[in-house]
Amino acid sequence: MIGLGRGTGWMKRFTWMLAGIAAFTAAPAAAQTVAITGGRVVVGDGSEPIDGGTVVIRDGRVVAAGAGVAVPAGATVVDASGKWVTPGIVAGFSRIGLVEVDAVDASNDIQADTSPFSAAIDVVPAINPLAASIAVNRAAGVTRAVVSPATARSIFAGQGAVIDLGSDMQPITRARAFQFIELGEDGADEAGGSRAAAHVLLRNALREARDLRLPIGSGATRERPAAEAPIEDISENPYILPDARRPEDVLLTRFDAAALVPVLQGRQLLLVHVERASDILQTLALKREFPRLRLVLVGAAEGWRVAEQIAAADVPVIANALQDLPSSFEQLASTQSNIGRMRVAGVAVGIGMINDDEARQIRVSTQYAGNLVGIGRVPGHTGLSWNEAFAAITSRPAEAIGLGGEIGSLRPGRRGDVVIWDGDPLELATGVEAVWIDGVQQTLENRQTRLRERYREPREGALPNAYER
Amino acid sequence: MKSTLVAAAAAAALLVGCADRTEGPAAASDRPSDRGSTRYTPPEDPYPSTYRPYPGAPTAITGATIFDGEGGRIDNGTVVLVDGRIQAIGGADTAIPEGATRIDGTGRWVTPGVIDVHSHLGDYPSPGVEAHSDGNEVTSPVRPEVWAEHSVWPQDPGFSRALGNGGVTTLQVLPGSANLFGGRGVTLRNVPARTVQAMRFPGAPRGLKLACGENPKRVYGNRNQMPGTRMGNVALMRQTWQRAAEYRDRRQREPNTARDLALDTLVEVLEGDVLVHNHCYRADEMAIMMDMAREFGFRISTFHHAVESYKIADLLRENDVCSAMWSDWWGFKMEAYDAVNENIPLVHNAGACAIVHSDDANGIQRLNQEAAKALADGRRMGIDISDAVAWRWLSYNPARALGIEEETGSLSVGKRADVVLWNGDPFSVYTRPQQVWVDGALLYDMNDPRLRPVSDFELGQPGEGDVK
Numbered sequence: 001m002i003g004l005g006r007g008t009g010w011m012k013r014f015t016w017m018l019a020g021i022a023a024f025t026a027a028p029a030a031a032q033t034v035a036i037t038g039g040r041v042v043v044g045d046g047s048e049p050i051d052g053g054t055v056v057i058r059d060g061r062v063v064a065a066g067a068g069v070a071v072p073a074g075a076t077v078v079d080a081s082g083k084w085v086t087p088g089i090v091a092g093f094s095r096i097g098l099v100e101v102d103a104v105d106a107s108n109d110i111q112a113d114t115s116p117f118s119a120a121i122d123v124v125p126a127i128n129p130l131a132a133s134i135a136v137n138r139a140a141g142v143t144r145a146v147v148s149p150a151t152a153r154s155i156f157a158g159q160g161a162v163i164d165l166g167s168d169m170q171p172i173t174r175a176r177a178f179q180f181i182e183l184g185e186d187g188a189d190e191a192g193g194s195r196a197a198a199h200v201l202l203r204n205a206l207r208e209a210r211d212l213r214l215p216i217g218s219g220a221t222r223e224r225p226a227a228e229a230p231i232e233d234i235s236e237n238p239y240i241l242p243d244a245r246r247p248e249d250v251l252l253t254r255f256d257a258a259a260l261v262p263v264l265q266g267r268q269l270l271l272v273h274v275e276r277a278s279d280i281l282q283t284l285a286l287k288r289e290f291p292r293l294r295l296v297l298v299g300a301a302e303g304w305r306v307a308e309q310i311a312a313a314d315v316p317v318i319a320n321a322l323q324d325l326p327s328s329f330e331q332l333a334s335t336q337s338n339i340g341r342m343r344v345a346g347v348a349v350g351i352g353m354i355n356d357d358e359a360r361q362i363r364v365s366t367q368y369a370g371n372l373v374g375i376g377r378v379p380g381h382t383g384l385s386w387n388e389a390f391a392a393i394t395s396r397p398a399e400a401i402g403l404g405g406e407i408g409s410l411r412p413g414r415r416g417d418v419v420i421w422d423g424d425p426l427e428l429a430t431g432v433e434a435v436w437i438d439g440v441q442q443t444l445e446n447r448q449t450r451l452r453e454r455y456r457e458p459r460e461g462a463l464p465n466a467y468e469r
Numbered sequence: 470m471k472s473t474l475v476a477a478a479a480a481a482a483l484l485v486g487c488a489d490r491t492e493g494p495a496a497a498s499d500r501p502s503d504r505g506s507t508r509y510t511p512p513e514d515p516y517p518s519t520y521r522p523y524p525g526a527p528t529a530i531t532g533a534t535i536f537d538g539e540g541g542r543i544d545n546g547t548v549v550l551v552d553g554r555i556q557a558i559g560g561a562d563t564a565i566p567e568g569a570t571r572i573d574g575t576g577r578w579v580t581p582g583v584i585d586v587h588s589h590l591g592d593y594p595s596p597g598v599e600a601h602s603d604g605n606e607v608t609s610p611v612r613p614e615v616w617a618e619h620s621v622w623p624q625d626p627g628f629s630r631a632l633g634n635g636g637v638t639t640l641q642v643l644p645g646s647a648n649l650f651g652g653r654g655v656t657l658r659n660v661p662a663r664t665v666q667a668m669r670f671p672g673a674p675r676g677l678k679l680a681c682g683e684n685p686k687r688v689y690g691n692r693n694q695m696p697g698t699r700m701g702n703v704a705l706m707r708q709t710w711q712r713a714a715e716y717r718d719r720r721q722r723e724p725n726t727a728r729d730l731a732l733d734t735l736v737e738v739l740e741g742d743v744l745v746h747n748h749c750y751r752a753d754e755m756a757i758m759m760d761m762a763r764e765f766g767f768r769i770s771t772f773h774h775a776v777e778s779y780k781i782a783d784l785l786r787e788n789d790v791c792s793a794m795w796s797d798w799w800g801f802k803m804e805a806y807d808a809v810n811e812n813i814p815l816v817h818n819a820g821a822c823a824i825v826h827s828d829d830a831n832g833i834q835r836l837n838q839e840a841a842k843a844l845a846d847g848r849r850m851g852i853d854i855s856d857a858v859a860w861r862w863l864s865y866n867p868a869r870a871l872g873i874e875e876e877t878g879s880l881s882v883g884k885r886a887d888v889v890l891w892n893g894d895p896f897s898v899y900t901r902p903q904q905v906w907v908d909g910a911l912l913y914d915m916n917d918p919r920l921r922p923v924s925d926f927e928l929g930q931p932g933e934g935d936v937k
């Protein structure tokens with residue numbers, strides 16, 4: 001059967017469009033030319049919503065979005081009158097797709113507790129596009145996510161990716177988009193017991209990466225200037241060739257050191273999890289020693305205390321929206337005004353899930369963003385405008401991860417990730433009516449919707465519930 | 470000097486004794502097991518509540534949309550708080566006493582204070598350091614002798630967040646779920662205090678935390694100890710209830726029987742004085758627990774977490790057991806894998822008792838929002854529940870589950886004036902508590918930084934007294 005998710009009568013009017021999208025299908029349906037007309041269009045870049053706008057998607061990309069946009073000949077027209085039309089939600093930090101059930105170790109690829117490797121770890125082989133959580137979060141309008149491994153025995157977690165939440169088997173938007181490290185309490189613990197040890201470990205590791213030597217005559221170039229060029233898989237990294245030379249005094253495996261070369265060269269982002277104000281400043285200071293690092297701060301609960309310095313360093317931040325407890329000694333100054341205050345100071349900041357919502361609940365991004373609007377009405381708080389709040393879960397995280405030209409907004413040329421909502425997407429009562437990813441309309445069905453329907457009437461009928469599907 | 474101290478201690482003991490005799494219905498004094506005993510008999514209510522309502526001014530909120538907590542709604546309504554109690558609730562024509570502080574509630578909502586039936590504030594406080602980890606007595610799967618209140622750190626900053634951001638006026642703090650029998654829970658007024666006794670809800674029955682499922686069998690199975698399976702969970706629970714029943718009978722026959730503090734808790738459950746709060750996710754395990762309750766003659770007040778209640782909503786109605794649930798939190802472990810967004814409305818719709826709970830220092834700040842999500846998801850599947858009726862999940866039903874519904878949980882005349890004035894529709898993401906009263910005392914006001922409690926822990930720290 002065709003999954004309608006949170007379907008309504010309105011939804012049924014274009015049910016035919018879903019024909020061919022079987023539940024849990026492995027192959028993506030073809031991207032069509034689609035024109036979504038009459039809705040309140042939110043571009044996602046912080047601009048004002050446009051009433052009665054049209055969004056056109058062709059060949060998997062946004063062609064145009066706004067008022068006065070012509071409907072191309074032959075386009076499938078979807079009437080979104082009375083609805084909201086937005087880019088899909090982008091989770092600025094998550095672990096979605098790496099785990100099915102957290103407490104079932106065999107299904108959990110978030111961290112590698114006993115691996116000899118750290119920085120070389122690459123989440124790509126672990127992403128499962130058919131994880132239940134992907135379908136559940138897709139049904140709530142999330143279309144892309146930044147997926148990071150977690151640290152285990154080192155400050156280096158490894159390389160994270162940006163993925164889509166489509167119901168196909170090609171989830172990777174950008175492989176090896178970043179290296180993720182811990183430099184706060186967790187980093188101190190992993191480095192042997194102190195922040196000082198974590199910093200010396202990092203400095204040593206980057207030097208070991210710098211000191212890697214290519215084999216003579218390998219032909220590989222030391223420098224790759226294009227900052228946006230894809231980061232090679234470790235097996236293609238020239239620094240692991242068998243006769244590549246290396247000094248004796250090393251702590252990192254060759255794979256791990258080689259994986260840090262693009263970080264050192266500024267070709268790969270370095271996402272650093274820090275919360276405490278002083279840890280943030282120490283992280284920013286790394287750029288003096290390693291000027292080509294492209295840093296992104298993750299967490300930054302006390303970011304508002306040093307917001308001017310973060311803004312001056314031009315380092316983007318992915319922060320928790322609603323962290324307001326001194327959950328640890330590195331988060332003493334937590335407040336829900338953190339993101340708003342950083343933004344006022346000129347910091348580019350998006351929302352991420354640096355908390356228990358990381359693996360399965362990135363769908364609450366909209367609720368988090370809505371709360372940041374709500375606190376604006378409380379004296380003393382600094383919230384976000386609605387437009388900025390929505391940007392904080394779409395274009396801002398996309399820009400922070402270096403993909404602002406690809407995802408996170410409905411500006412022309414972006415991936416065709418579009419959501420139709422039955423109301424204000426940040427409101428609690430609002431539901432998702434349709435989702436496109438790369439221009440392909442998605443099923444909204446998932447295990448949860450199937451269970452709900454099976455137990456609409458819990459008492460067994462003529463046959464046990466197991467026969468109801 | 471020494472004699473002064475002794476005298477002070479004696480005076481304090483007298484005061485405690487006084488409080489003991491005056492503190493409400495839980496202090497039943499005629500348990501047969503105590504009659505004729507020559508053994509040391511502890512007071513009926515040791516560690517008694519010393520909570521006293523803070524002073525409040527007579528207050529009338531007018532022109533507001535009121536959800537009364539039992540399902541009623543009054544538009545353009547008036548609520549009058551006098552002497553810590555609800556004096557009147559009604560329409561625009563409600564009489565307002567002379568001299569009462571008037572608050573214009575136009576465009577705002579008034580509800581009973583939110584009640585969280587499942588919190589670990591104080592026993593897993595912030596900061597969450599090892600030295601504060603006091604929620605699970607993981608030394609034996611059967612620990613009914615421990616009391617969560619003896620772990621509560623009143624300086625947990627989480628209490629103030631629950632008050633100011635969540636409008637929470639009452640909460641039950643429970644032990645964790647590592648043990649089959651986790652110990653006693655305690656119901657607290659959400660007021661800043663120096664001692665847990667000064668937070669204890671006067672007269673509220675204590676709870677007993679039971680746990681089904683993965684946690685006990687994992688914790689003890691990993692130690693090669695019983696229980697290592699779900700059948701082990703059930704067997705050890707049954708053996709323990711059997712011991713409790715035998716102990717109860719022996720104490721009736723032989724009043725000099727040595728007291729066993731663990732079994733005392735269970736006897737109080739069998740006698741109906743302590744309410745069972747059962748951590749249980751899976752439908753099949755809840756059904757087994759309801760049979761166990763029949764086998765030994767106790768009542769289960771509430772299944773907590775109850776992720777699969779929707780599968781047996783009919784059985785829960787027939788057994789009159791509440792379900793305390795999240796709106797959409799799921800999948801972190803196997804027994805939470807079958808969650809559905811519509812669990813709460815499905816349980817409600819079947820005629821069973823539904824409660825929104827947090828189990829979390831962040832979630833407790835947004836229970837109204839969790840209810841709003843569940844309500845909307847229910848409506849999308851065709852379960853039409855009004856906003857006012859849904860508020861039962863947040864105040865009246867949890868009050869029932871805690872045995873305090875005569876005192877609080879709804880805005881009916883004579884009940885404690887536990888009231889939240891919201892700056893908009895409390896089921897909107899854009900709404901926050903504007904003012905919160907506990908027993909008629911104004912303890913939070915978003916417009917008044919002086920009414921923003923700061924725990925000792927946060928005093929002198931970065932962010933002290935900030936908006937949170």
